[in-house]
Amino acid sequence: MQQKLLSVTKRTRTTPFSRRLEAAGVKAYTIYNHMLLPTLFDTPEADYWHLCEHVQVWDVSCQRQVEVCGPDAARLVQLMTPRDLSKTDLLQGKYAPICDAQGNILNDPIVIKLADDRWWISLADSDIKLWASGLAQGYGMDVKVFEPDVFPLAVQGPKAEELICRIFGEEAKSIKFFRGKMLAYRGELIYVARSGWSKQGGFEIYLHKAELGEQLWDDLFEAGQDLNVGPGCPNGVERIEAGLLSYGSDITEANNPFECGLDSYLNLDADIESLSLPALRKIGGSVTQRLVGIIFDQSVNFSSSANTIGGFDLYDSEQHIGEVRSQTWSWRYKKHLAMAMIKTAYLATNKQVSVSGCEGNIHELPFMTEVLAN
Amino acid sequence: MQQKLLSVTKRTRTTPFSRRLEAAGVKAYTIYNHMLLPTLFDTPEADYWHLCEHVQVWDVSCQRQVEVCGPDAARLVQLMTPRDLSKTDLLQGKYAPICDAQGNILNDPIVIKLADDRWWISLADSDIKLWASGLAQGYGMDVKVFEPDVFPLAVQGPKAEELICRIFGEEAKSIKFFRGKMLAYRGELIYVARSGWSKQGGFEIYLHKAELGEQLWDDLFEAGQDLNVGPGCPNGVERIEAGLLSYGSDITEANNPFECGLDSYLNLDADIESLSLPALRKIGGSVTQRLVGIIFDQSVNFSSSANTIGGFDLYDSEQHIGEVRSQTWSWRYKKHLAMAMIKTAYLATNKQVSVSGCEGNIHELPFMTEVLAN
Numbered sequence: 001m002q003q004k005l006l007s008v009t010k011r012t013r014t015t016p017f018s019r020r021l022e023a024a025g026v027k028a029y030t031i032y033n034h035m036l037l038p039t040l041f042d043t044p045e046a047d048y049w050h051l052c053e054h055v056q057v058w059d060v061s062c063q064r065q066v067e068v069c070g071p072d073a074a075r076l077v078q079l080m081t082p083r084d085l086s087k088t089d090l091l092q093g094k095y096a097p098i099c100d101a102q103g104n105i106l107n108d109p110i111v112i113k114l115a116d117d118r119w120w121i122s123l124a125d126s127d128i129k130l131w132a133s134g135l136a137q138g139y140g141m142d143v144k145v146f147e148p149d150v151f152p153l154a155v156q157g158p159k160a161e162e163l164i165c166r167i168f169g170e171e172a173k174s175i176k177f178f179r180g181k182m183l184a185y186r187g188e189l190i191y192v193a194r195s196g197w198s199k200q201g202g203f204e205i206y207l208h209k210a211e212l213g214e215q216l217w218d219d220l221f222e223a224g225q226d227l228n229v230g231p232g233c234p235n236g237v238e239r240i241e242a243g244l245l246s247y248g249s250d251i252t253e254a255n256n257p258f259e260c261g262l263d264s265y266l267n268l269d270a271d272i273e274s275l276s277l278p279a280l281r282k283i284g285g286s287v288t289q290r291l292v293g294i295i296f297d298q299s300v301n302f303s304s305s306a307n308t309i310g311g312f313d314l315y316d317s318e319q320h321i322g323e324v325r326s327q328t329w330s331w332r333y334k335k336h337l338a339m340a341m342i343k344t345a346y347l348a349t350n351k352q353v354s355v356s357g358c359e360g361n362i363h364e365l366p367f368m369t370e371v372l373a374n
Numbered sequence: 375m376q377q378k379l380l381s382v383t384k385r386t387r388t389t390p391f392s393r394r395l396e397a398a399g400v401k402a403y404t405i406y407n408h409m410l411l412p413t414l415f416d417t418p419e420a421d422y423w424h425l426c427e428h429v430q431v432w433d434v435s436c437q438r439q440v441e442v443c444g445p446d447a448a449r450l451v452q453l454m455t456p457r458d459l460s461k462t463d464l465l466q467g468k469y470a471p472i473c474d475a476q477g478n479i480l481n482d483p484i485v486i487k488l489a490d491d492r493w494w495i496s497l498a499d500s501d502i503k504l505w506a507s508g509l510a511q512g513y514g515m516d517v518k519v520f521e522p523d524v525f526p527l528a529v530q531g532p533k534a535e536e537l538i539c540r541i542f543g544e545e546a547k548s549i550k551f552f553r554g555k556m557l558a559y560r561g562e563l564i565y566v567a568r569s570g571w572s573k574q575g576g577f578e579i580y581l582h583k584a585e586l587g588e589q590l591w592d593d594l595f596e597a598g599q600d601l602n603v604g605p606g607c608p609n610g611v612e613r614i615e616a617g618l619l620s621y622g623s624d625i626t627e628a629n630n631p632f633e634c635g636l637d638s639y640l641n642l643d644a645d646i647e648s649l650s651l652p653a654l655r656k657i658g659g660s661v662t663q664r665l666v667g668i669i670f671d672q673s674v675n676f677s678s679s680a681n682t683i684g685g686f687d688l689y690d691s692e693q694h695i696g697e698v699r700s701q702t703w704s705w706r707y708k709k710h711l712a713m714a715m716i717k718t719a720y721l722a723t724n725k726q727v728s729v730s731g732c733e734g735n736i737h738e739l740p741f742m743t744e745v746l747a748n
Contacts, residue, residue: 005402006380007413009610010699011499011622012404028379030386031405034499034622039381101511106504125385125408127501130480131508137475137649138512147627236383248385248408253521275511325384 012036015061016151016213024231032062032125038233045331048237051200052332055157056232057220060197060204065150066121066129072141073117075273076132079139080121081111082257082276084267088113091180093193097265098128099276103256103283106131108247110195112180120206122152124247135275149210154234155220156202159227164203166223167216168192172203186212197234199242237328240337243293243366250291250325250339256280258287259341261365289322289341293367294353296336296360299329314340315354321346324355333372339365386410389435390525390587398605406436406499412607419705422611425574426706429531430606431594434571434578439524440495440503446515447491449647450506453513454495455485456631456650458641462487465554467567471639472502473650477630477657480505482621484569486554494580496526498621509649523584528608529594530576533601538577540597541590542566546577560586571608573616611702614711617667617740624665624699624713630654632661633715635739663696663715667741668727670710670734673703688714689728695720698729707746713739 006029008014013035021038028040038059041047050056068077078085081096082103088094090113098107098121107128112120121128133145155164164172168183172192175181180193191206207216221229245251251260257280268281294314302312302324312324322342329336338360342353351362363371380403382388387409395412402414412433415421424430442451452459455470456477462468464487472481472495481502486494495502507519529538538546542557546566549555554567565580581590595603619625625634631654642655668688676686676698686698696716704711712734716727725736737745 002396004380004382004400005414006378007402007404007610008378009404009620009623011620022376026378028381030381030383040379100507127504130501131504133474134505134508134510135512136508138509138514140512236381246383246385249383 008036015059016207016210017059017061017153017217020214020217021059021231026231033064033123033127035062035064037062038231039236041231041233044237047232048235048331050228050230051157051198051232051235051238053158054228054230055155055159055163055224056230057217058154058156058196058233060154060234061151063152064123064147065206066123066132066145067118067148068121068132068143068145069118070143071117072136072143073119076136076141076143076145077111077119077121078272079135079275080132082266082268082274082280084270084272085111085113086270086272089179090115091182091191093122093178093180093195095178095265097257097262098131099257099280101275101279103276103279104253105247105251105255105257105260106253108245108251108262110178112191112193114191120150126247148208151207151210151213153205153207153216154196154202155205156196156198156232157200159224159229160200160202163220163224163227163229164192167219175203186215188212197244198238199244200238236326237330240326240328240339241330241332241367241372245291245339246326255341256283256287258283258285259289260291287344289343290347291325291339291341291365292347293363293365294324294338294340294360295363295367295371296338296358298336298358300327300336300356300358300360302327302356312355314342316346316351319346321353330372335372336360337367337372380405382410389433390581390584391433391435391527391591394588394591395433395605400605407438407497407501409436409438411436412605413610415605415607418611421606422609422705424602424604425531425572425606425609425612427532428602428604429529429533429537429598430604431591432528432530432570432607434528434608435525437526438497438521439580440497440506440519441492441522442495442506442517442519443492444517445491446510446517447493450510450515450517450519451485451493451495452646453509453649454506456640456642456648456654458644458646459485459487460644460646463553464489465556465565467496467552467554467569469552469639471631471636472505473631473654475649475653477650477653478627479621479625479629479631479634480627482619482625482636484552486565486567488565494524500621522582525581525584525587527579527581527590528570528576529579530570530572530606531574533598533603534574534576537594537598537601537603538566541593549577560589562586571618572612573618574612610700611704614700614702614713615704615706615741615746619665619713620700629715630657630661632657632659633663634665661718663717664721665699665713665715665739666721667737667739668698668712668714668734669737669741669745670712670732672710672732674701674710674730674732674734676701676730686729688716690720690725693720695727704746709746710734711741
């Protein structure tokens with residue numbers, strides 16, 4: 001597909017940072033949860049190396065929160081995920097697939113416990129507010145479900161901690177992975193967590209006051225000048241190297257957690273009330289397809305083989321064995337990397353497969369650095 | 375906002391017609407229901423006149439269907455909308471706002487009755503499948519809720535009927551507005567309805583076989599050569615002239631049907647089981663804001679006054695009185711037209727309001743042709 005323009009209307013919501021993104025020269029967007037998500041500032045390669053070497057500020061406002069509060073809040077949130085949330089600490093976040101009664105994945109958010117009776121579901125791309133509201137309505141639960149105006153800003157990269165400390169103080173250093181603290185900023189207490197969709201380290205600032213958006217952006221850029229801070233965005237290259245999955249691409253509503261390698265986020269033996277657990281216990285890892293990695297030694301021209309649903313068909317000799325869901329050229333490893341859903345009958349580590357006439361080898365996800373660097 | 379590129383991944387789904395759109399020179403897209411929706415082929419003005427004078431084929435695959443089938447199907451669909459569906463004929467479509475228990479609008483689809491126990495909800499931009507599934511789950515209903523692979527293709531414009539008859543036969547002529555028939559096409563019976571998001575007349579073909587997509591596209595273009603058939607898309611100018619609302623822009627989840635002028639689609643006195651009816655009866659038209667039209671005699675530079683949530687603030691002298699949600703220059707009427715949500719305290723027909731320093735006058739929606747042409 002050739003380069004296309006994006007048409008923007010009120011429906012494709014802007015964010016409190018949009019004017020700053022424009023000023024910073026954002027070149028491309030995608031739409032995520034009905035909201036603009038920047039995807040390119042410089043060249044793809046320059047964006048990539050900058051993230052890996054310095055620190056970037058990402059407008060991930062589109063990572064919308066579904067707030068569930070009230071007496072039945074914990075019960076409703078637990079009902080939606082097969083991961084045991086009973087031992088979640090205050091201000092802790094947990095990656096928790098949202099699954100339906102068939103065990104299929106409706107979203108793969110981070111669930112954050114703000115209080116015993118107040119939770120945020122920090123979303124991937126689907127309207128989970130509707131699912132949560134529908135369940136609450138049908139089960140007659142005593143909860144309020146809504147989308148608060150919270151606009152996460154991620155600070156990612158090896159110098160992220162230094163930058164965050166300059167804005168929020170040294171206390172940020174003590175935040176552990178997937179934990180958060182309420183930190184002071186210009187008279188507000190803001191939830192700041194050590195998390196983010198990269199493996200370069202970093203934080204997410206859950207800004208709940210839109211009016212402070214441009215000030216926060218400016219403060220980060222002023223404080224980070226000597227750190228070479230720059231605008232950035234979830235990086236399609238780095239995240240594939242790191243094996244981070246994208247809901248809607250690698251994971252779809254037609255998949256269960258076993259197929260996507262999310263087994264470790266399921267608590268099959270837990271004594272909890274979860275909609276999907278009965279189905280998932282039954283499936284128990286017995287799946288007919290599974291998400292794996294593929295490494296190609298040369299660059300592959302994927303665009304020539306797009307199928308009608310936006311994926312790329314994968315072959316073992318003449319046999320159609322699955323579909324590539326995400327792929328990228330890795331400048332670091334000088335290899336083409338893909339994530340693919342492949343029929344288990346054809347799965348074997350190191351097995352050769354082909355797409356667009358190019359041969360690659362199957363590997364488990366996440367890719368092992370030794371293998372990539374080999 | 376300057377022109378931006380759109381980043382496309384598997385998550386932003388392509389359609390069975392995507393390759394044909396590319397070949398036809400599509401220039402811009404938006405994302406709608408996680409799917410590519412074309413927005414521009416020639417210039418905005420050329421696209422507009424072509425629609426009004428000839429016939430266009432629109433890929434509106436993103437108008438996804440939620441299929442509800444099973445013994446409780448009619449009950450669930452009725453539960454979701456305050457419009458009385460009890461007298462819906464087979465293959466009839468009804469514009470039916472989906473509202474929650476507070477009376478707020480979650481979507482404004484066309485609901486189609488395929489059988490007593492099988493319905494399609496032909497969606498605007500939100501994941502109503504999740505809402506319907508959540509309700510079905512919570513209420514323990516005996517239904518199946520899913521998104522079938524149906525890809526609507528709209529044929530719109532004054533020559534649409536002629537073109538549709540050439541492909542589907544003269545029987546198409548007998549289809550009344552918002553009614554449909556199962557018509558034969560290359561060995562398949564396809565649901566064809568007289569509907570579409572323009573006032574130029576036309577049909578929507580609910581293609582349920584992706585494999586036939588390119589063939590159907592080609593057949594339409596071959597049969598319509600002498601009709602000057604062209605590629606098109608929901609037209610942001612024509613639809614505002616016609617007063618057609620866009621969910622996500624003009625209508626949001628924070629609005630109820632009274633605020634959006636949808637009173638005539640509510641059956642407040644009906645003896646039906648609908649989640650939102652109790653709340654809507656209570657509201658009963660007593661609202662604090664309402665969607666109206668604004669006509670400006672000159673072109674307005676809206677981009678200079680975008681607020682942080684993608685709308686444009688509206689003033690009565692110094693007083694903030696509401697927000698413009700959609701706007702366009704009308705080549706036909708040589709006026710700038712807007713749809714705006716305005717506090718009822720400030721509403722009066724013909725009243726002057728200002729945005730971006732330009733003065734306009736309030737009018738009821740849809741705009742009256744006499745007023746536009748004046």
